[in-house]
Amino acid sequence: MKIAELVNREREAAAVLTRLDLSIEDAKQLLHHSMGEERITVMQVSHRAVGIQGKTAHPLNELIYKELALKPGGQVPNDMWRLEIPPEALPVLETEHLFIQKHHVLAGSEEIFNLMIQTTAWQETGAIQKGNIHAIPNWFVMSWTPLGRQHIIKTLIDLLAK
Template sequence: MRTIRRTMLYIVLTLTALALTACSNTNTTQESGTEASVAGTKGEPATRVVKDAFGEVTIPVEPKNMLVLSPSYAENMIEIGVIPNAVTLVKEIEPEYRPKLFNEHQVKMIQVEQYEDNFELLIEESPDLIIAQGAAIDAKKYEALSKIAPTVAVDAGITIEEYVPALGKLFGKEKEAELALQKYIDKIGDTKQKLHNSIGDAKILVIRVEQKQYRVLGQEKDSPGSDMLYHKLGLNIPTKLKDNHDWFTPISLEVLPELDADYIFVEQRQMQNYSSEQSMKDLESSPLWQGMNAVKKGQVYPLKTADFVDGEGLVGYPLFMDYLVEKLVK
């Protein structure tokens, strides 16, 4: 009798220990790391918790209608193997390649007004996840977006090297992000070598033609265009602008003769409901412009805002580098 009791007691203790071990393993799996997966209840999708620029947010494990508020983010997500369902964009300022890329991957393009928020339009899309640039939205806008759908304000800097790894981590595509970024870095190295072999220490000027003024590109680090030209590719800026570390600085046409530019790229500013046609005509008819060495030698090339500012991305910037090589490498 004692033997039977002992055997039964042993079985009970063994089963209890196994049950406690199973509970312990479950808790460890859910609580470890920076993300915690939460199994959905019957009929509800599974979710996970991620950290963004404003704290923690619970998002679907497998979103069915993901909306991205940044075209450059959407472009780079595609390049690492994450296809959003929709993206907001301003048609007038998008580079030509990007709508083609979105159409190819069946990403719905939602046209919005430049510099305006239209939350009603976003509500109509019924997203179950919104992806935004953490550096581009404030707490008030984040709160408004979060009322529409779970919103991730990606906590990363403004450069490709900063936010592509962050997107890779968010979607479990770290390796893909690393490979895509390395390909981009290799492209920069190859382009830099070609340009320096061709033009050496030649000075490159970028002049922006706006509706009521002219501006020149400076050497501000991490900003579109200036970072690529003067930092990553190591090209030289005209002597008078060497201490200019702003992004763009207004100038008068009277300054043009003082700029020792060997090559000039002219950006006729693109914006929604905007025209700089008259300013462009005034520039081209100016004797001061016509007297510049680069102009007299025919070493002046057009540059679209869409291509070197709005086209910042793993697809767009290699195309921009190809354009530089096309114009400067003889």
């Protein structure tokens, strides 16, 4: 809102934020009804490690686990923004839906991803066995803006609402 004040567009900014709040509430109800107890995990694979997004301290985490109230997978950290682990240390993920972004592909995230998918834990993960794995764009950056958050919400509805 501070930027909107500087350019004299407070009313427009307030309207955008109100629409976003309504969209979040509608999506929350729809996804809750659709998914029941199914869990979601968001990962970012970089050229160094596999990151499992936590429940706090980042707008993406807050959107998914707090505002939309989606149920976190078993390994989603409660009090961290992200847990980074080497691919060979990946546990069996207790989740029905897995969203993955490959970050820094040119730097080598594809190599880390390939190491991860060769592990026994990966093969035993329910979301993988059911085909509920989704490649995502950089939601980590998108989650900072109303337009990006709207895109994330629409994608979640398109993929998860039955």
